[in-house]
Amino acid sequence: MDFPRHCFVTGGSRGLGASLVRILAGRGHRTAYCARWPQDDRSDIPAFAGDLADPAFRARLITGVIDRLSTLDTLVLNAAVLDDPLLAPVSRLTSKSLTELLAVNLVAPLDLVRQFLPVLRRQENPLVLAISSDAARIPYPGWTAYAASKAGLEIAMEILAQEEPSIRVHVVDPGDMDTALHRQALPHDTNRLRRPDEAAAALLPLIEDPVRFSGQTRLYLAVNSVGRLALVSSKEGAS
Ligand SMILES: NC(=O)c1ccc[n+]([C@@H]2O[C@H](COP(=O)([O-])OP(=O)(O)OC[C@H]3O[C@@H](n4cnc5c(N)ncnc54)[C@H](OP(=O)(O)O)[C@@H]3O)[C@@H](O)[C@H]2O)c1
Known part of the structure; x- marks a missing residue:
């Protein structure tokens, strides 16, 4: 296990991101996050306030994160x-x-990867973990824009894995979770929804042991109903 990891999480103010930040920091990993409206109750965790849609904010993140974590x-x-x-x-x-x-x-996400690449390449076990959705692969009517963004992210991560063989790239579908995003989309969903803490805990092995799935640079994972990582399908990496 690599310890401590130096982690930056986009969207860490609530939902899955907040759970991941809390769990990573709690385990002693150096962790920072960004959101438009960060939580102010975690003064020990560097939080960057801004809109990821803004290129100037993204540029500030690159220097700010390295300043606060020393590396990534x-x-x-x-x-x-x-x-x-x-x-x-x-x-x-x-x-x-x-x-x-x-x-x-x-x-x-692609612009952040691009700008963090020089730092990531210098690390021993660098990891890019992209959170996707089954909407990237299942054509749910009404989800065009979101689904296209996730499908685009997935293929971009596949290409990244080939272009940057020293960087482990994992794409994870966390499954349905009880978060603001899910409630916004499906307010009347009566299924038992996973707590984001459970999904975040299931992602932890990927972060603490990024070389665990050796020989594979691209993985499609879902967090299954018992909250453990389940390998849905995998492809051999190009390298
Ligand atoms: N929930 C589900 O059922 C589900 C299912 C499959 C996949 N996913 C994926 O899981 C990931 C986490 O989703 P979630 O359910 O935890 O969502 P969420 O509760 O809505 O949280 C989204 C996070 O992203 C941040 N964010 C949104 N827009 C931003 C912007 N313009 N700039 C900076 N930060 C921004 C939000 O913070 P601010 O609002 O403070 O900016 C928040 O911290 C997403 O990639 C989602 O697509 C979720």
């Missing part, structure tokens, strides 16, 4: 939004909402 070996691409109007069919999508959603869910 774990980049968790977690922040995401749904579209507005909510879950609109293609006919009702607006260019503004499309642009805004893709900026947060797709452009920002």
